[in-house]
Amino acid sequence: MRDFLPAEKARRERVLSVIRERYRVHGFDEIETPVMEDHARLHAGIGGDNEKLAYNVLKRGLDADTVRAAADDPAALADLGLRYDLTVPLARFYASNRADLPGVFRSVQIAPVWRAERPQKGRYRQFMQCDIDIIGDASSRAEVELITATLDTLDTLGLEGGSVRINDRRILDAMLEHFGFPVDERPGVLITIDKLDKIGPDGVGAELRGRSSVPEAVDGFVSFLSREPAETGGFGEAAIRGALPDGLGGEAIDSLARIGEAVAAARGAGVPLEFDPFLVRGMGYYTGTIFEVAHPSVSYSLGGGGRYDGMIGRFLGQEVPAVGFSIGFERIVDLVADREDGVRDAVVLVHDRDVPVTELAELKARLIGQGRRVRLEQRPKNLKPLLDRATADGYSHFAAVHAGADADSLELKPLG
Template identity: 85%
Template sequence: MRDFLPADKARRERVLAVIRERYRSHGFDEIETPVMEDHARLHAGIGGDNEKLAYNVLKRGLDADAVRAAADDPAALTDLGLRYDLTVPLARFYASNRAELPAVFRSVQIAPVWRAERPQKGRYRQFMQCDIDIIGDASTRAEVELITATLDTLDALGLQGGSVRINDRRLLDAMLEYFGFPEAERPGVLITIDKLDKIGPDGVAAELRQRSSSPAAVDAFAGFLARERPAGAGFDEARIRAALPEGLDGDAVAALSEIGDAVAAARGARVPLEFDPFLVRGMGYYTGTIFEVAHPSVSYSLGGGGRYDGMIGRFLGQQVPAVGFSIGFERIVDLVADHAGDAREAVVLVHDQDVPVAQLAALKAAFVARGCRVRLERRPKNLKPLLDRATADGYSHFAAVRAGMDADSLELKPLG
């Protein structure tokens, strides 16, 4: 968990303002949910490994005997917890407020979440998530809207050239069945396949041989990994089929092809999509399309998401289609070039010690009324450190203020 100095905070807020504006322009409406949810909801088996990282809140009023009696049962000690993502709160929010929401609800959530991570570079215990979700639309239109809104937002942040790796959990299940992995083994097999980028085909095959009780299935999968990949770029039905085991077909292929055609229509000739038959994404609640956004400037993904049609039904008692896309704000904010800053003129008024407070208040009010950002500073013996700090904080001009001066008599001088 980190502190942010004024310049860092201002930078983050500028990036957030762009993200909010782009999402709003694509028809998404922002909501807010509490930072805490019920313990049972956060540990309902839909949050994957993130559930293990949840911060739980101790029940109020427990005495020492009650704590000792429940020491082996966390659920008996806690009734609330800090949210570890924004998807579980959204599902609860929709179930609670459905009557007041449109049939197809396009949601934006931008808020901090908490996970008990082991502190290290790039992993924080409190961090910002930026989620867009569409609830109530089972068609591929929802995926297309999410993908185009996300890529448009990256463009607006100056990160042009982004692309989306895309797959479908139904195709993954069909592949594992094709190779002969028993259904009970498939969740563990997917965990290993998800390491393909880190440990390579040989490492995946070796780990599968240790994990799986089906040597023939592992051999078949290893042989598929070793095959020659289709050459060339592009995203269409023929290329999708060519990347899959021969004869593997189904509605998922047609859906991916339809998404590709629609994104091409929105984005122009180059389709910024790449079919990756081994893209897994670790969250167990995904039921269909899954995706990750990539950028050529970095080797890691800048966000991801997918369809989770089964989650809201756990809270509502009836199935509701849902799909979401989250961009990694903490990763993106470090990549965005900080060109614009605050567009307003920013002025530091450096005043002598004998200038009356009333005069300073009037001067400041005059500049604020002109649309300026204004800071009052008493003149020190050495002016340079003060001006350097003002420049670092985004101020563009300064003026020396003496007793009796008004706003029109001040001489503004540029900083930096």
């Protein structure tokens, strides 16, 4: 959990303002949910490994004897928890407020979440998530809207050239069935496949041999994993089928092909999609399309998401289709080039000790009325550290203020 100095906070807010604005023009409406949810909801088995990283909140009024007696049963001590993502709160929000929402609801949530991570570069215990979700639309139109809105947002942030790796959990399941993995082993097999980028085909094969009870299934899958991919080119039905075992088909392939056609029509320059038959996404609640956004400047993904049609029904008692996309804000904020247009009219007024406060207040109000950002600073003995700090805080100019000065006579000098 981090502190942010003024310049970094301003940078983060500039990036967030772009994200909010682009999502808004794509028809998404922003909501807000509490930072805490019921413990039982956060640990309902739909959050995957994130549930293990949740911060639990103790029940109020517990005495020491009660805590000691329940030491082996943490659930008896906690009734609330800090949210570890924004998807579970959204599902609860929609179930609670459905009567006041449109039939197809397009939401934006931009807020901090908390996980008991082992802190390291790029992984924090408190971090910002930027989610867009569409609830109530079972068609591929929802995926198209999410993908185009996300790519447009990255373009506007100056991260042009982004692409989306895409797959479908139904295709993954069909592929595991094709090789002969038993149904009860498939969740564990997917966990291993999800490590492909980290441990490679040999590592995946070795782990699967220790996990699966069907050696023939493992051998067939590892052989497929190591094959030379078919040269089909582009993104479409032929390319998708060429990347899968022979004979594999189904609605999921057709759906991905339709998504590619629509995204290409919206973008107007090729298809920024790449079919990845081994993309898994670790969250257990995904039921259909899954995707991750990539950028050529970095080796890691800048966000991801997928369809989770079964989650809201857990809270509402009836099935409601849903799909979402989350931008990895903490990852992209350092990639976005800092813009100077927000600070070109930021002025530090360095005033003498004897300037009356009434003059300073009037002068500051006049400059603010002209559209400037203004900070008052009393002149120190050594001016350089003050000006260096002002530059670091995003100010572009300074002016010396003496008693009797007015806005028209100020000489604005550039900083830096």
